[in-house]
Amino acid sequence: MSLPEKDRKYTYADYLSWPEDERIEIIDGVPHLQAAPSRIHQEILSELHRQIANFLIGKECKVYPAPFHVVLDIQTSQQAADRQNVVEPDITIVCDTTKLDDYGCKGSPDIVMEITSPSTARKDKIDKFNRYEQAGVKEYWIIEPAEKVLSVYKLQSNQRFGRPDLYSVEDMVPISILGGLVIDLKMVFPE
Secondary structure, X not given: OOOOOOOOOOOHHHXXXXXXXXXXXXXXXXXXXXXXXXXXXXXXXHHHHHHHHHHHOOOOOEEEEOOXXXXXXXXXXXXXXXXXXXXXXXXXXXXXXXXXXXXXXXXOOOEEXXXXXXXXXXXXXXXXXXXXXXXXXXXXXXXXXXXXXXXXXXXXXXXOEOOOEEEEOOOEEEOOOOOOOEEEHHHHOOO
């Protein structure tokens, strides 16, 4: 991908024209190239995905590890091609399968999980946090590998994320909208 043009807002239509081997997100029309994840990041991602995928066998909800793109539905009047928020969460859970197509998810997933790194922490905790909240994502997990801490934000009746529930390596974490699933953080955070 060439360098983005200053003052230009990019859309999902632009995203679809970029090379498939480059991981790029668009937040508020601004493209962000993603670096390759670390080994620890991938271990955490793999374990979370394993626990969730095993639980979802035979159930309607689907879980997708990155790379899997999500076209956020922040301004519902926009056509999908004109939307300016296209993200690749580390883990995406979608229970309304009508939102899925051959490319990814169009609309708000039910749960999004992001594993932070020094280069993504600000974007995950501020930019994406705000976009996920605006889009109506029901539950947002921020996993911090260095600290071995998990923050779980749940969408409240006022359509805002409430204060986070905080968990550490010794905890078992229920996923509220997937009744019966409890994530074992000892298995998630590698020693």
